[in-house]
Amino acid sequence: MLRNYLHIAFRNIRRNKLYSLANVGCLAIGIAVAMIIMLYVVHEHSYDQWQTNATRIFKVSSTIKYGNSSLDIEELGYQVGPLALRSDSHVESYTRAFKPFQPPVLQLTTLAGSSFTAEAPVLFADSNFFHFFSFRLVRGNPDEVLRRPFTVVLSARAARRFFGNADPIGKVIIYSQDYQLEVTGISADPPSNSTINYDLVVSGSSLSTMKDMADAVKSENMQLGYFQTWLLLKDPSAAGEIGQTIGRVSKSFEAKSNEPGIFHLTALPGVHLHKDPGYSNIRYLTIFPMVAGLVLLLALINYISLSTARGTMRAKEVGVRKVLGAGRFSIASQFYSESTIYALLSFITGIGLFLLFRTFFLQQLQLKIDSSFLLTPEMLLCFAGLLLIVILASGSYPSLVLSAFKPVAVLYGKVSRQKGSERVRKILLVFQFTISMSLILCSLIIRKELHFLRHVDTGMDRENVIMISFSKSLSHYNAFKRDVESIPGIQKAATGQYEPYEAYNVSSTIPHGSDNPIMLPVITVDSDYVSVLGLAWRQRPAEPGAMYGHNNILLNESAVDKLGLHGSPLGQTIKVFGKDREVSGVLQDFNYESLQAKIGPLCLLLRKPEDSLWGISGGGCLIARIQSHVNLPTLIGRLKEIYARYDAHRPFEYSFLDDIFDSLYKTEDRLEALFSIFTGVTVFIACLGLFALATFSARQRMREMGIRKVLGASATSIGFLLLRDFLRPVLLAVLIASPLSWWVMRLWLQDFAYQTSMSWWIFPLAGLGLLLIAVATVLSRSLHVGRANPVNSLRTD
Numbered sequence: 001m002l003r004n005y006l007h008i009a010f011r012n013i014r015r016n017k018l019y020s021l022a023n024v025g026c027l028a029i030g031i032a033v034a035m036i037i038m039l040y041v042v043h044e045h046s047y048d049q050w051q052t053n054a055t056r057i058f059k060v061s062s063t064i065k066y067g068n069s070s071l072d073i074e075e076l077g078y079q080v081g082p083l084a085l086r087s088d089s090h091v092e093s094y095t096r097a098f099k100p101f102q103p104p105v106l107q108l109t110t111l112a113g114s115s116f117t118a119e120a121p122v123l124f125a126d127s128n129f130f131h132f133f134s135f136r137l138v139r140g141n142p143d144e145v146l147r148r149p150f151t152v153v154l155s156a157r158a159a160r161r162f163f164g165n166a167d168p169i170g171k172v173i174i175y176s177q178d179y180q181l182e183v184t185g186i187s188a189d190p191p192s193n194s195t196i197n198y199d200l201v202v203s204g205s206s207l208s209t210m211k212d213m214a215d216a217v218k219s220e221n222m223q224l225g226y227f228q229t230w231l232l233l234k235d236p237s238a239a240g241e242i243g244q245t246i247g248r249v250s251k252s253f254e255a256k257s258n259e260p261g262i263f264h265l266t267a268l269p270g271v272h273l274h275k276d277p278g279y280s281n282i283r284y285l286t287i288f289p290m291v292a293g294l295v296l297l298l299a300l301i302n303y304i305s306l307s308t309a310r311g312t313m314r315a316k317e318v319g320v321r322k323v324l325g326a327g328r329f330s331i332a333s334q335f336y337s338e339s340t341i342y343a344l345l346s347f348i349t350g351i352g353l354f355l356l357f358r359t360f361f362l363q364q365l366q367l368k369i370d371s372s373f374l375l376t377p378e379m380l381l382c383f384a385g386l387l388l389i390v391i392l393a394s395g396s397y398p399s400l401v402l403s404a405f406k407p408v409a410v411l412y413g414k415v416s417r418q419k420g421s422e423r424v425r426k427i428l429l430v431f432q433f434t435i436s437m438s439l440i441l442c443s444l445i446i447r448k449e450l451h452f453l454r455h456v457d458t459g460m461d462r463e464n465v466i467m468i469s470f471s472k473s474l475s476h477y478n479a480f481k482r483d484v485e486s487i488p489g490i491q492k493a494a495t496g497q498y499e500p501y502e503a504y505n506v507s508s509t510i511p512h513g514s515d516n517p518i519m520l521p522v523i524t525v526d527s528d529y530v531s532v533l534g535l536a537w538r539q540r541p542a543e544p545g546a547m548y549g550h551n552n553i554l555l556n557e558s559a560v561d562k563l564g565l566h567g568s569p570l571g572q573t574i575k576v577f578g579k580d581r582e583v584s585g586v587l588q589d590f591n592y593e594s595l596q597a598k599i600g601p602l603c604l605l606l607r608k609p610e611d612s613l614w615g616i617s618g619g620g621c622l623i624a625r626i627q628s629h630v631n632l633p634t635l636i637g638r639l640k641e642i643y644a645r646y647d648a649h650r651p652f653e654y655s656f657l658d659d660i661f662d663s664l665y666k667t668e669d670r671l672e673a674l675f676s677i678f679t680g681v682t683v684f685i686a687c688l689g690l691f692a693l694a695t696f697s698a699r700q701r702m703r704e705m706g707i708r709k710v711l712g713a714s715a716t717s718i719g720f721l722l723l724r725d726f727l728r729p730v731l732l733a734v735l736i737a738s739p740l741s742w743w744v745m746r747l748w749l750q751d752f753a754y755q756t757s758m759s760w761w762i763f764p765l766a767g768l769g770l771l772l773i774a775v776a777t778v779l780s781r782s783l784h785v786g787r788a789n790p791v792n793s794l795r796t797d
Helices: 002-015 017-045 080-087 156-163 204-209 214-218 236-253 268-274 284-323 328-365 371-375 377-402 407-411 420-455 477-485 557-563 632-646 657-663 666-700 702-710 715-749 762-786 790-795
Strands: 057-066 069-073 091-098 106-108 122-125 137-139 151-155 172-175 179-187 200-203 227-233 262-267 465-470 490-496 505-509 518-526 537-539 552-556 573-576 579-587 603-607 620-626 654-656
Touching: 017 268, 017 284, 017 328, 017 371, 017 377, 017 666, 057 080, 057 236, 057 268, 080 091, 080 227, 080 236, 091 204, 106 156, 122 204, 151 156, 156 179, 179 200, 200 204, 204 214, 227 236, 236 262, 262 268, 284 328, 284 377, 284 420, 284 666, 328 377, 328 666, 371 377, 420 666, 420 715, 420 762, 465 477, 465 632, 465 657, 477 490, 477 620, 477 632, 505 573, 518 557, 552 557, 557 579, 579 603, 654 657, 657 666, 666 715, 666 762, 715 762
Parallel strands: 122 200, 151 179, 518 603, 552 579
Antiparallel strands: 057 069, 057 227, 057 262, 091 122, 091 227, 106 172, 137 179, 151 200, 172 179, 465 620, 465 654, 490 518, 490 620, 505 518, 537 579, 552 603, 573 579
């Protein structure tokens, strides 16, 4: 019996190529989209689950209170781990890691003059790092590889990059020109679903003898430091109690603390999803599964709608089989077998599309997922579940409906005149185009908001500004800056502690007339910073030449209001980093962060351009304004030559300020790009289904169309007659989707402090576009039917 069902199914597939192509194509696209997003979602939720002690490892973080404000800190003091182990019996062990602020310059003793940086972060870790975590060592003993100072374990990819096919064990890598690291082990590359990523793991005991980190190791500051700290707990339920214990005990170590520190413990598998939203993809984990579900649902609706529509053409087959004694279960089994074949063909095609577009999707998200992850039990189970859902959903409704035909009604030809199935198909059509219209509107509004953010006046002139980050390895910074300014095409150069929009320090400051401290962002800059970036003055300095000392600051308007500086703020003093600083000028508010946040208070701590500290205090960023119509390749080549004279160790790197500003919205850019892709997919699926439905509708009405042509109807009038039946559901979908999309995007725009308006014209424009697509889709078939020879159609039964 099953063999007979399969034979009939494949025969119907061959005879109805258009129907089969539409069904298999739509389902394959829906399955491919679902698989891609399923891969992404499962991968995001699998972070660190592979660690042997994942449920018992917790990362420690702290919160620093500034009056009514607070600051979350991920890097803590060196003593937090030992303190937790001594203070609470629930702590079994700890490990710490330090990630250098700038990628260090590495050199090989076997290649004189060579210098390069690691592709992944460099970590300084405690000696138990490879026991605490489940990173696999390919070479080396976990108890020995990091026991001695200045030893290093390389990842497999780093070993290949640095040493090729040679054995790296025992080789020496020079770290930041001053320290020699002996390679004692090689680890497998960290999996793509690991929160901890590295190319080199250096023994943490090295830090106490490194001049830049010795003080950090000795510091007794607990809440603010340089080290990520993880605890292995005997009882995971005691995490909250341990955080409170660390807070109470740490108070005795910090004399300036007036209240216990606030410490939090986060389970290792949850660390990735609790990162800063601008870094992680947490918002995608809500949006994309819904989109995937909708795309798959649209594909299934297409299949159901086409199956029930085409079922009327097989009604006599069902009627004859019932008259001959076939039961409803037997007929339902036949149609279910056909649906299963379609589902399997679609799934195989969907796997091909998934493998073809997986890399593109991950590139859009700027993610890397190991190919081996596809073969993990979690992913294979998810794919199997997807196949089962498709088989059950695609076959259930059509087999129940088609097997319920009454033989008398069928043999008298009354099925084709029933309105119930047609009404269901139109409801499904409305649903499909409602989703398509909603995605079109959302995509347009997201694009409009991004255009608005990039062109709004932020108070900073971002055009033609190049930035060169430098480190302490750059010698004679002041001479370097003068040489840069002497290049033809460079108008002026300035210096800042960080690249604009990148980072800032935070100082606790008490406003005038208040006892509650506030957080005041602080950036150290030189006297040319304001003019190079085109910042506008609210109150200019009274004596510009005398204001650039270590105790002078500039404030923005928001800081003046927040600090309660009444009257003229010039000459007034506030405490910044524990010292009294004199306000020398006030700047108009400008955006120094993403436009998702409102402009907050900001302090610019002034330093003279010729200050020798620029070359020895850990580096900074040279910011240069370029003249218009300059040959950029030539200019950048000249900058690189000058840079090489002052820093022969760290590679030359540059960026443009407008590119940095654009990168603030990379999450929204990716969201808009992927939304556009998904919108195109849903519109394509809906139109493909509409095309197939129009084809079957026209085939059902062939005799009617033939009679109309014989009576004088034109091909155009017949085409528009069929168009009318499909245009009304699409128009209804536009009317439903417009207010729904307006409500959803209104909620999305609330995440931005600066919002574009949802212009009224977007809605009719998108609706008109969708209607035109639908009209073109239906007319492409209805006009073909209208041109058919009526003699052929009237000869059919």
